[in-house]
Amino acid sequence: MGISLRDKIVFVTGASSGIGAATALEFAKLGAKLLVCARRLDKLKELEPQLREAGAADVLCFELDVRDRDEVECTLKTLPAGWSDIEVLVNNAGLARGLKKLYEDDIENWEEMIDTNVKGLLYVTRTVVSGMIARSRGHVINLGSIAGHNAYANGAVYCATKAAERFITDGLRIDVNGTPIRVSTVDPGMVKTDFSRIRFRGDEERAGKTYENVDPLLPEDVADVIVFVATRPEHVVLQQIVMTPVAQANPFTLTRKS
Numbered sequence: 001m002g003i004s005l006r007d008k009i010v011f012v013t014g015a016s017s018g019i020g021a022a023t024a025l026e027f028a029k030l031g032a033k034l035l036v037c038a039r040r041l042d043k044l045k046e047l048e049p050q051l052r053e054a055g056a057a058d059v060l061c062f063e064l065d066v067r068d069r070d071e072v073e074c075t076l077k078t079l080p081a082g083w084s085d086i087e088v089l090v091n092n093a094g095l096a097r098g099l100k101k102l103y104e105d106d107i108e109n110w111e112e113m114i115d116t117n118v119k120g121l122l123y124v125t126r127t128v129v130s131g132m133i134a135r136s137r138g139h140v141i142n143l144g145s146i147a148g149h150n151a152y153a154n155g156a157v158y159c160a161t162k163a164a165e166r167f168i169t170d171g172l173r174i175d176v177n178g179t180p181i182r183v184s185t186v187d188p189g190m191v192k193t194d195f196s197r198i199r200f201r202g203d204e205e206r207a208g209k210t211y212e213n214v215d216p217l218l219p220e221d222v223a224d225v226i227v228f229v230a231t232r233p234e235h236v237v238l239q240q241i242v243m244t245p246v247a248q249a250n251p252f253t254l255t256r257k258s
């Protein structure tokens with residue numbers, strides 16, 4: 001039997017699509033208060049009625065670019081009354097850009113991935129965890145990837161950002177040891193979201209090929225696991241969950257249906 005998150009504040013970054021949107025919806029079903037951000041506020045506004053209908057105790061959507069340190073600090077330190085006691089932080093905002101050999105890749109792609117997946121996650125975490133420490137409660141759940149466990153061809157920098165996420169998760173868990181705060185990472189393999197479309201800058205054909213002849217994970221599969229991690233009894237922490245479609249053994253071993 002898991003703990004109740006009814007009326008508790010769950011903050012999901014990057015909730016405008018994919019895993020983040022599905023995760024917000026799963027927490028809404030538990031009656032949580034959903035704090036959701038992304039750069040595309042219009043997408044969050046489309047999600048808001050679905051969250052309310054699913055059972056969210058309340059919803060607050062706001063625009064945030066996690067790469068902007070000042071914006072992150074200012075926005076999260078000045079949340080409206082009743083929204084600051086964040087119980088669960090899901091650090092989901094992230095992306096891949098490009099798929100090229102390191103020595104041929106565009107440096108702008110590296111900057112964007114590192115700024116979002118590593119520095120953005122750090123900015124949000126620092127701000128939210130300082131409040132968790134003051135309240136002596138909270139749970140941080142980061143979105144890692146199997147890419148953080150094994151590098152794959154043409155993905156050195158994305159894989160490095162997810163390896164960094166894994167070590168940030170482990171390091172934070174050590175830093176909060178002795179407090180009731182829990183720190184987890186959920187590390188999926190291939191999930192069918194906008195991820196590949198963003199990676200290939202809108203090249204639908206190339207993005208579509210990623211999921212050809214394979215049953216990938218769905219965002220709901222990952223959301224289900226995130227909610228499971230968040231609802232374990234308070235003395236239990238699931239430190240790291242690695243999940244893949246059955247057809248995928250690791251980032252480079254994938255069997256497609258013939």
Ligand SMILES: NC(=O)c1ccc[n+]([C@@H]2O[C@H](COP(=O)([O-])OP(=O)(O)OC[C@H]3O[C@@H](n4cnc5c(N)ncnc54)[C@H](OP(=O)(O)O)[C@@H]3O)[C@@H](O)[C@H]2O)c1
Binds near residue numbers: 014187194
């Ligand atoms: N799909 C996969 O196969 C897979 C596998 C393993 C791990 N992951 C990880 O899962 C997470 C979610 O990805 P997804 O697959 O759900 O992709 P997605 O559908 O493209 O969603 C990515 C989300 O991140 C947000 N985001 C990106 N940059 C942001 C920024 N600078 N500030 C705020 N929000 C930002 C996007 O919102 P806006 O564009 O509106 O800002 C969007 O809501 C990522 O961390 C990704 O690395 C994905």
